[in-house]
Amino acid sequence: MVIEIKNLTKSFGEKEVLKDIGFSAQSGKAIGLLGRNGAGKTTTIRIIMGVFYQDGGEVLVDGKPIDREKIKIGYLPEERGLYPKKKIGEQLVYFGVLRGLSKPHAQEATARWLQRMGMSEYIDKKLETLSKGNQQKIQLAATLLCDPQLIILDEPFSGLDPVNAMLLKDVIKEMIAEGSAVIFSSHQMNYIEEFCDDIAILNGGRIALSGEINEIKRSYPRNNIEISSLQSKEIAPFIIRSLSDCIESADIDEKSSAVRVRLKDPKLKDRLLSAVMEQGFDIDCFRVCEPTLNDIFVEYAEGGI
């Protein structure tokens, strides 16, 4: 199943919120939807969910306009919301039924997901009696209750401790492996890198960058070199002194104590390596530094809003 978002436009009053947004998600894969606050992520998600109508463009599933009655969608909103004063089991069954499950099916799914989240004992407890992290797990159970084909997660990791985050990661990975398509909106780049093959960066209502993460990273010039060594303090001055015609800069990263070299041309990498080796320095690691997703995000999401 392929979900295609094509040329979406949307305005609220005079303000144009989405300008020709397009990306796609497919079964068994996750796409990271990135963007600063107000970039248009939630509006895009709400259009996919059918809460808002787009002014232009379309949402297609396998080439046909989306039929939300047929496709099962699980949505974890950024603003977490369930009924605090109702019993957990009761409200999960209600949301399951609203998503189209029969009552027995919803009851079975509720029991199954509560068990998966390690929350079975709370089925008859009111939501408000749970800690924030546990409420988050209930919210995730509500999202996945209908065994969705498309899962939309808006900041799923916020407020989770590392143990619960691990549980959530495992669950999401399972769902991807079982063939769900995941649209993952977050500011936590490490999670995006962990789950997503593709990203789409929104900036000021436009797609600033989209594609496969690895390809995007490889498209950057490979002229940043990192040399890890216990002799960093000697290597750096040596490079500046003897290879000044090849490099733009060379300095020591204070945190990792590695030498970071920016070459004038990626092809000069071999010359740098041989010069350092010939000098007899003891080198632990010599590698080309790809930009982190964070670097890419900052580069593409800066300004614009």
Added chain:
Amino acid sequence: MKNIFKILKFEYLSCVKNKAFIITTIFLVALMLLSTALPTIIIGLMDNDEEGSNGEAPVIGLSCEVYEKELAGSELSAVYPGYEIRTVDEDKETLKSKVNDGEYSFAVLIDSELSFTYITMNNSLYGTDYETISEAVKSMYTVKELDKYGISQQDADKLMNVRITYETVTTGTDQTKNYLPVYLLMCVLFLSITSYGQFVAQSVVSEKNTRAMELLITCAKPRDLIFGKVIGSGLAGLTQLAIILLTALGSFGTLSKDIIPSEIFDYIQISSSTVILALIFFILGYFIYAFLLGALASFASKSEDLNNLTSPVVLVLTVIYVAVAIMCTGDMSGSTFMTVLSYIPFSAPMAMFVRATLSDVAVWEIAISIAVQAISVYLLGMLASAIYKIGVLMYGNPPKFVDIIKMLAKSSK
């Protein structure tokens, strides 16, 4: 559409399981039981007071020299059935001490043909004994005087106690019999529409406040959500009303029936058509106001905003209630003003109910009013869905009325 039933079931169960709802219902049922049992309790207490501890009839001491004792006793016992009249030759002081001791409930000393002394321990503000005794003394005097003209005491008694019977034939609506129940039902109509409408509004705000709306709105259409909520809460309201009214009728029938004089029943006759009309107008009125209040509540982010948004609607409803109540008590239920009110959707539920039950209204007029209200319910339902869709995802300060109109105009394009 199929989600409406799921939502209304959830809303209905949420309402009837709600602690506040249960407590209110129990409180109102208890109040009903108490108020219908009150006459029985009061009369029971009064009987105890009057009968004393040994259960004998209360005694009235009667001291009389100017009239024959037999005549005086019979005239007094005619106006005080259930009392033992003890005719004695005692002076004022003795009577006073016996009243004080509780031997007599009260005592009457007839001083001359046309004057008497009434001796009682506690002189009640609302006591009517003076008038009653005066009537009895007047009768004694009349009988004595007539005796002078050769008319025997028995004949005089007969003459004076002739009873006129009458029958009223009402070709239209009998206001004397309908007024009280209609007025009470109108109060119930007003109170229930206001409180259940507010309940819907509160429920919308709480879903928004807890952000449950964020998820709900992606599971169901706004139209299904508001229709389900309004119908579900309405059914819960009807359940509560039914419980309270059935309790009232049941307890009235069992606890108070033998106590309350049958004449009073003449004033509280509720015909089945009155009840059916009350039910129809409750349903229509509830829907009109619940949709309005629910839609407006969707703009409130916090409970504090709710009052500002809904108070104009509640104010309008209150003004209508007061106007209809004034018309009702002023015997103007058939006035032109009421006719106009009975066709305006917001005032029709109360105004047409009063008109239909207290004055002569053709069936077609009631039908038109009901049709106007039913169409308004549908249109308001659609409008409420549109407002709700915009409102529920809007946080921060509630928008101005003009802005709401603009947003609606834009969304309908």
